[in-house]
Amino acid sequence: MKIYKIETVQHISTSIEACWAFFSSPRNLQKITPEDMGFQITDYDGKSVYAGQVIQYKVSPLLGLKLSWMTVITSVKENHYFIDEQRFGPYALWHHKHFFEPTESGVKMTDVVHYALPLGFLGRIMNTLVVKNKLKQIFDYRVVKVDEIFNSKK
Template sequence: MKVYKKETIQHINASIEECWAFFSSPKNLQKITPETMGFQITDYDGKSMYAGQIIQYKVSPLAGLKLSWTTEITFVKDKEYFIDEQRFGPYALWHHKHFFEPTENGVKMTDVVHYALPLGFLGRIMNTLVVKNKLNEIFNYRVVKVDEIFNSKK
């Protein structure tokens, strides 16, 4: 199985408390996900993130195809990092680390995703043709939305 890595770094003009309050609330994920993804949380307990939390979604990454996706928040260190992992969904592996580091001017946020696709050779072709580009599109959108939410107000 081929494992791919996607990493993004963004500087946020806000306190660590403001960043953590926003990003540790699953309901805010929809605010930073492109509408074209048809992203919808279908079940979660309404609480801020904690280890063991299960979150269920529907997403439409391609041509209106609706997929179910279940993730678990596996680790949380308050105001430092959290990790979500796919339990059921479109990936053979999805491991997403979110790091938050206070800086002089706000917070450095780093996302590191390790992912793998099912179907062996066909999955590798799909990554090259579609998935890698779709992930780039999603994370580029997030950079813009996070800038709008945090960086344009100061």
């Protein structure tokens, strides 16, 4: 199985507490996900992230095809990091680490995603042709939305 990695870093002009409050609430994920993804949380307990939390979604990554996706929060250290892993969904592997580090001007947020696709050779072709570019678009969109929420001068 071929494993791929995406890493993004963003500087956010806010306190670590405000940053954590926003990103540790699963309901805010929809605010930073492109509308064309058809992202919808279908089941979650309404609480901030905690180890063992299950979150279920519907998402339409390609051609309007609705897919079910379930992630579990596997590890949390408040104001520092949390990790989500796919239990059911489109990937053979999805492991997403969210890191938050206070800086002099706010917070350095780092996302590290390791993922793999099913179907062996066909999955590698799909990654090259579609998936890696789609994931880049999603994370680029998040950078813009997070800038609008936290970094824009009002």
